[in-house]
Amino acid sequence: MRRTVFSSGFFLFSCLATGNASAALAASSDAAEIQELRREMVAMRRELMGQISSLKVRLAKSEARTNRNNQKKIAAPAALLPATELSEQKVRHVVSGPSDPAIKFSDSASQYNILRLSEIGTPPSDRGVVESWKHFHWATQKDENVRVGGMIIGFPRGRFTIASADAAYAFSVGLALHEDIGGFFGMSPRPGETKGNFPGLTQNLRRLRLPVSFRYKNWIANVTPDWGSSSSDGKVSLYEANINYTGFSHTYVTVGYFQPRVTFYDSQSSNNFQMLERPGITNIVRNIAAGDSRFSAGALHYEKRWWIAGYFTGQSYGTRGNDSTVSDSQTGATLRVAGRPYISKNVDIHVGISALSAFKTTQNSAGRRYSPGEATEAGLTGTKLISATVSNTGPVWAAGPELGLRWRRLIMIGEYYHIGVQRSERGLPVVNFDGYYGEATYTILGKPRAYDIRQGAFSAPGVEADFDPQHGQWGALEVSGRYSVADLNDLSAGIRGGKQTVWAGGVNWYPNRHFRVMLDYNHFIVTRNQLPYNISGRNGNSVVTRLQAAF
Structure with a gap:
């Protein structure tokens, strides 16, 4: 009813x-x-x-x-979930935490998602793309793209890429642009000294790289020209030209002109640097048998808790072209081993060791010599305040430990290196140099720096929301400080190259993942040597701003 x-x-x-x-x-x-x-x-x-x-x-x-x-x-531990369930939110605590010790690397898709989370909002690399075909395929599927016929056109990891539907064939081109503006003050020469190249205000195109990558499945060819310079723009050179195979699990095999992954700073992209330039001692060490555009043959392998890379190295690109008297090329090798003995949500402890050696240095009309030197960590001048020359050299080697700590938004890292120079002539003493640095970085706004297992180093901070002041979005902001020492004195061997100490502080602002503005202040103290602009020792200051674009 x-x-x-x-x-x-x-x-x-x-x-x-x-x-x-x-x-x-x-x-x-x-x-x-x-x-x-x-x-x-x-x-x-x-x-x-x-x-x-x-x-x-x-x-x-x-x-x-x-x-x-x-x-x-x-x-729950993200890697224990099916790969299809690994959304960014579900594994965010794994990366920014950064990860739970129970997470295992048995699932390749899980690895990819965890790695991808560490890259959210961070700048693209200044290098060519080196990753496995599977990871690259997942990137082209997950990131924004459009399909035109049988092709995928998009920006996986922020880099313009054209790929076939299965990502077996791909072409990508990126950009690393670093424009420095600044100068020196308090650099008046003392009586009897020349001024040196320390302008009050100048500009320098520090880097202008166009990383170009060609892919066929797990085979990748990278070519990266560079129109920038560490001291003066207008110089055209090559940053890398190499062939890579990525078909082995978590392993990248590389042959060609390359930047061997040795020392903490050289294992990360320059787009991620905490300060404008590397610490002086790491710059000196890397140039023994590594550095930019060094011929290399070797491999890198990573796991969740440890990382290792080793390369056989030869001459740097342009060595013979710049010196027609070269009669024998350099040969050497590099090795870096790093790991994380402790991992928790708020803490990462990083330890590592790097070692490299030039078995024989380049021989030219002056014989075999080793000539280390370093500028002021400012990137605006080629004038080196510390410089030494060791003749009749045999093998040259360097080794030292590295330590790092992440506590929530605070990152601290430090390295120490000892350099030994053997002599080819009997009776000449072994020459010893050393140096070290310690630096700290704190992320005020944005996603804090996380640990990148592929680099064995900490990534850049991530921009979770692009700069938009009308809606209260300010990008990412961090402050940094560093104390570094590079000592090229060995008075027992008759070498006085000078000792350089640098106190530095900086601020880095990321309005989005592709752009960054840096401001660094350096105060440097250098003891005397035989250089005409440093007869009695030299103190000074620099202020430099860098405008960075990365794609």
């Missing part, structure tokens, strides 16, 4: 709602019955509203239970 009344009432309600009042009145000529039907309609409306309210309450409870279940899933 109730259902019949409900149906009749619903019909009457429909007729009234649609304006068919005449049809409703025609259904009954009895006014009393019409009134009764109206009362029934009011009662049914109240009952329907009550049922709707009840359904809303049940729906809210159901949503709350679903949210609680999702939070439990997010709290």
Whole structure:
């Protein structure tokens, strides 16, 4: 009976709602019955509203239970979930935390998602693309792209890329642009000294690289020309030209002109540097048998907790072209081993060791010589305040430890290196140099620096929301400080190259992942040597701003 009344009432309600009042009145000529039907309609409306309210309450409870279940899933180790469930939110704590010790690398897709989370909002590399075909394929599928016929056109990891549908064939081109503006002050020469090249205000195109990569499955060819310079723009050179194979698990094999991954700073991209330039001692060490555009043959392998890279190295690009008297090329090798003995949500402890050796140095008309030197860590001058020359050299080697700590938003890293120079002539003493640095970086805004297992180093901070002051979005902001020492004195061997100490502080702002503005202040103290602009020792200051674009 109730259902019949409900149906009749619903019909009457429909007729009234649609304006068919005449049809409703025609259904009954009895006014009393019409009134009764109206009362029934009011009662049914109240009952329907009550049922709707009840359904809303049940729906809210159901949503709350679903949210609680999702939070439990997010709290679980991400790599233990199926690869298809690894969304950015579910594994964010794994990367920024950075990860739970229970996470295993048995699932390649899980690895990819964890690695991808460490790159969210961070600058692209200043190098060519080197990664496995599977990881590259996943990147082209997950990042923004469009499909034109059988081709994929997009920006995986922020770099313009054209790839076939299965990503077996691909071409990508990037950009690393570093424009420095600044100068020196407090650099007046002392009596008897020349001023040296320390301009009060100048500009320098520090880097202008166009990383170009050609891919066929796990085979990659990278070519990166460079129009920038560490001292003066206008110099055209080559940063890398190499062939890579990435088909082995977590392993990249490289042959060609390359920057061997040795020392903490050389294992990361210059787009990620905490300060404008490398510490002086790492620059000196890397140039023994590594550095930019060094012929290399070797491999890099990474796991969740450890990292290793080793290369056989030869001459740097342009050595013979710049010196026609070269009669024998340099040969050497590099090795770096790093790992994380302790990992938790808020803490990463990093340890490592780097070693490299030039088995024989380049021989030219002056014989075999080793001539280390370093400028002021400012990148605006080629004038080296510390410089030494060791003749009749045999093997040259360097080795030292590295330590790092991440505590939430704070990163601290330090390295020490000792350099030994053997002599080829009997009776000449071994020459010893050394140096070290310590630096700290704190992320104020944005995603803090996380550990990148492929570099064995910490990544740049991530921009979670692009700069938009109208909506309270300011990008990422960090402050840095560093103390570094490079000592090229060995008075027992008759070498006085000078000792340089640099106190530095800086601020880095990332409005988005592709652009960065850096501001560094350096105060340097250098002891005397035989250089005409440093006869009595030299102190000074520099302020430099860098505008960076990375794609």
